[in-house]
Amino acid sequence: METLELTQEEQFQARIDADVRIEPKDWMPDAYRKTLIRQISQHAHSELVGMLPEGNWITRAPSLKRKSILLSKVQDEAGHGLYLYSAAETLGASRDQMLADLHSGKAKYSSIFNYPTLSWADMGTVGWLVDGAAILNQVPLCRTSYGPYARAMVRVCKEESFHQRQGFEIMQTLCEGAPEQKAMAQEALNRWWWPTLMMFGPKDADSPNTAQSMNWRIKRFTNDELRQKFVDMMVPQAEFLGLTVPDPNLKWNEAKSGYDFGEVDWEEFWNVVKGNGMCNKDRLGARVKAHEEGAWVREAALAHAAKRKQRTEQAEAVQQVA
């Protein structure tokens, strides 16, 4: 009689195919673990570095309301980084090592943060457009196959929706304002549109890891699918604002009931990925500086905890004697 015994790997794939989440103590192929650690830590790094372009405008926000909102948004991003680093730690990655890899330049983060935020309208565009793209990426990740990652993403997505709305509100305010304000909004859209399309990653044909990630249900949609969704979603919103999407090839295609759009400048994309974008050095420099200048705080907190423990123990000893 022929026995049908599944290998560990086949059992694992069968669970994935049945949409059963994988949890930290479950067996998983090494490559699955490695792919997840890479993706989740890159995602965490993006949240951390993502604070910098917006942090740039906190002190210059045009009103107390806008300042409070921006501050809250940047706080959220720090929190998102934390959720994600913790999810990566459930796979055996060490927090210190992940940070070291970010700081040495070995680990990547989203290239979008290597573009400068030059005007207040950039805060609107980053919230509306960049966070809009991030949300499209992140919503399917709430159903990703690895449990702790999926659960972290549920929290992230919940918090993210205010980010996009506040960005849209900034854009709407500018677009309904003086001609100079509207021009500022248009100028920001002109600079951010293409880099935002790059956030979805290389074309499917140039993304060798996509097939495996889809098979493991880490990813649920391909890069090109998400990019198309994004364009279809955003063009009507830009029209509502009275802004022009800076793509001469943008055209509604009735047959696919979606937009045709121009080709992303992939040379620019790879150039920024390789570290030669406008702000790569600034961003990493600011990150490393913050980490190094925060060293004394981390040491002081440990010293304080040790002292507090010693004091408690002494108090307990005195009580016992008494």
Next chain:
Amino acid sequence: MTQHEWPLWEVFIRSKQGLDHKHVGSLHAADAAMAIQNARDVYTRRMEGISIWVVESKHVHASNPDDAAAFFDPANDKVYRHPTFYEVPDAIKHM
């Protein structure tokens, strides 16, 4: 014969793959292995779970309920952290 009360353990159950472990209650047991077995017998008799965590209760540090008002106060006046704070025009879809 020395008489020691078994330590108290807090029990967390994952009801199905993909969900968080949720606190369900506590029990006494001599050690962690026994706590897990007892938790299975007490808390999952009707297939309520597929994974159990136990933590000795003395290791749980909690915020002080007397300080709750002041402690959670900072989030009180920040309505702008909620998406409902922002008005989205009816014409805008997907936001």
